[in-house]
Amino acid sequence: MLSFLGDQVLGRDVCVYSGSVIDVFGRAGVGEHATRSTLTRMVGRDLLRRQREGRRMYFGLTERSEAVLRDGEQRIWEEGAVNRRWDGTWTLLGFSLPESWQRQRHDLRAQLTWNGFGPLFGGLWIAPGETDVSGLVAELGLSAHVKIFRAHADAGMDIGAMIEETWELDELAKRYQAFVRRWQHWETAEPAADEALALRLRLSTQWLQVVRRDPRLPVKHLPDNWPADQAEKTFRTVYTRLTPLAQQSADHLLDLVPVRPPV
Structure with missing residues (x-):
């Protein structure tokens, strides 16, 4: 659904009729029930907004979904899959959470993985470049439990081996x-x-x-x-x-x- 919205709705200030979405997804092998359920869930997660026109229901982007799609657009078309412009900088993030905070630990790790981090050690994660995750850490309510640094590897560090291990x-x-x-x-x-x-x-x-x-x-x-x-x-x-x-x-x-x- 996000791919469809990025191709057809992002940047156009339009809403799309639910029947049109069902038609397109049917051609891609997705059933009507699954498509309608996805639209409903995305409204509930503030990723879509409804707009009624007569007897028809249309769906448009929210600020949240537009931000998600802009991020995907940048990853695909601007950054690309191959990082040739790395300047040697790493972002290090350390965290220490109470043992009972299993859900918070899972959410943090999932968000770190999405943002390119890997587990250097148990509570110490690393990502190439200057990666700003302070916003997501604050959104998760974990700012008091997380420390973030910028760093460069020592001259004798085998970066290739570290990458393969992480x-x-x-x-x-x-x-x-x-x-x-x-x-x-x-x-x-x-x-x-x-x-x-x-x-x-x-x-x-x-x-x-x-x-x-x-x-x-x-x-x-x-x-x-x-x-x-x-x-x-x-x-x-x-x-x-x-x-x-x-x-x-x-x-x-x-x-x-x-x-x-x-x-």
Whole structure:
């Protein structure tokens, strides 16, 4: 759903008719009940807003969902999957939580993983570059239990070995390789007009699922022939090839209305 909203709603100040969403997702193999449930859950989580027009219900972005989508847009199109501009800086985050705070510990670790951190030691996590997580720490109510520093490795430090010990590189590499195997065919194949939109939706979703798990480690310290570069080229090539037909289909299928300001 986030991939769909990022492609069709973000930056356009429009709301999309629920029936249009159901139609598009049906073409991608997602049932009506699952689509309606997702829309309802996202409204409940302040990721979508409802707007009624006559007898039809439309859905638009909230400030929260727009921020999430802008972050995804930056990760995919601006930062990319390969970190060639690392300046040697690391962000270190240490935390100490009471043993009974299992939920808070789980939430913190999940957020740190999403933001590119890996567990250097039990309560000490590390991420490449200057990663600002003070906001999420405050949102979780853990500011008093967390300390954040910027650092550089000692000259004798084996950064490559540290990376292999801290992050699961094999699993990440397999995800990139699987993505290439799944989509490389479409670098040259011609999609049918009625399947391009669903294909692009699957493509964007699968790519985001890969890059969201990638901490964007400095490429000079990664194994030779790191597969992220090839996977990103495949993604961009296929996305570009699918877009003209996909957008023609979207323009035909989607019922969009302008966002109304709150009364």
